[in-house]
Each structure stands twice: as structure tokens, then as C-alpha cells.
Amino acid sequence: MHDFYEVLHDDFFTSGLNMPGIAFNQFGVTVAAANVLTLPGLNTLGISLVRFDYPPYGLNAPHTNPRESEILVVVEGTLYVGFVTSTSAPNEKNRLFSKSLHPGDVFVFPMGLIHFQLNVGKTKAVAFAALNSQLPGLNIIANASFGSHPPINDDILAKAFQVDKKIVDYIQSQFESNNY
Structure with missing residues (x-):
């Protein structure tokens, strides 16, 4: 140095x-x-x-x-x-x-x-x-949306992506388990 x-x-x-x-x-x-x-x-x-x-x-x-x-x-x-x-x-x-x-x-x-x-x-x-x-x-859009720490509230993501909260939970779980 x-x-x-x-x-x-x-x-x-x-x-x-x-x-x-x-x-x-x-x-x-x-x-x-x-x-x-x-x-x-x-x-x-x-x-x-x-x-x-x-x-x-x-x-x-x-x-x-x-x-x-x-x-x-x-x-x-x-x-x-x-x-x-x-x-x-x-x-x-x-x-x-x-x-x-x-x-x-x-x-x-x-x-x-x-x-x-x-x-x-x-x-x-x-x-x-x-x-x-x-x-x-x-x-990275998916990482920021579904892999934030702490996570973004399920209600917000479900409404933003127009999907059921169960889908949001599933996607978030993929980012948690893979640490992405």
C-alpha cells in the first residue's frame, strides 16, 4: 500500500x-x-x-x-x-x-x-x-424486490406485482435460501 x-x-x-x-x-x-x-x-x-x-x-x-x-x-x-x-x-x-x-x-x-x-x-x-x-x-430488480433485508412487506409486493401473497412468500423464500 x-x-x-x-x-x-x-x-x-x-x-x-x-x-x-x-x-x-x-x-x-x-x-x-x-x-x-x-x-x-x-x-x-x-x-x-x-x-x-x-x-x-x-x-x-x-x-x-x-x-x-x-x-x-x-x-x-x-x-x-x-x-x-x-x-x-x-x-x-x-x-x-x-x-x-x-x-x-x-x-x-x-x-x-x-x-x-x-x-x-x-x-x-x-x-x-x-x-x-x-x-x-x-x-438487480428481483434481488432488490424479493431479497431485501429486512424484507419488503408481502402486502406491498403482492399489490405491486399483482400476485397472491403466497407467491410473494415463495419467491422471497428462494432468495433467502440462496442468499441472493
Whole structure:
């Protein structure tokens, strides 16, 4: 460790994006990141880079990135990706924008909108994302809704998702037992 104000050559270098990272979710997706925590030279630059590895049929579940927009490029495999517009846009309420991506294809996810990626192939898929934040945020919709601590009241979730409270209880139990 070095002095807080001392800047070193290695602050502007990181390795490891040439291989899969750590497990990201219950769907098998792994992530390797170059952000301000792994690459201190990014401090104040407002950028980061992520490598995603998706097993066959692996899912980066619907989520939001509250602090950044994302541009994704597929380098291997086939991904079905998409985002949903917010309900504040006139005549565009909850509109899905989606596409199947192949190697070399690029897709943009606007800041704060719910989006996802699904490997639709029988082989692994690999993609890289550039984000306009030095430390991107992530809020997985299902995890936040059904896996919060303490849990959100069943009545609220049942009404919000328009399902019976027994279904809410069942879904919450899946998140408790799997610790997601």
C-alpha cells in the first residue's frame, strides 16, 4: 500500500480482463472489472470497463445502473439484450428495445433504465461493456424486490406485482435460501 497522495505507475494498469472473473449471479454470469477499485488511475475520469462471461443460457437478470450508461460489445457467442423505457415518456410507456447480438455487434443501455442480457446460444458468450462511471452501480430488480433485508412487506409486493401473497412468500423464500 502506498501513501494516499503518492501516484504510482501501477495505478494506471490492471490485468485480468483476458479471462473470466468472479461469479456475478445465480445464473452463472461472471464479471471481471476495471474500475477505480482495481485501477486507481481511473479516479475522476468517469469511465470503467467490464468483461462479462455468460455460460449457455446464462442471464444477466433485469437490473438498472443508476449512475451510468453502458455500451456493450459482443466478442463471442450470441446475446439477446434489451432495455425498457420509463413510464415518463409520452406514448412510449414501458417500451422494450431489444436485439440479438453477434460478435462485433454493439448495443447501448441508457442510464437508469431496466435492462438485461441473455446468452441464447449453446456455447459460452463473452462481452465487454464500457461505462461512463469510475465505479458503476447495480440494482438487480428481483434481488432488490424479493431479497431485501429486512424484507419488503408481502402486502406491498403482492399489490405491486399483482400476485397472491403466497407467491410473494415463495419467491422471497428462494432468495433467502440462496442468499441472493
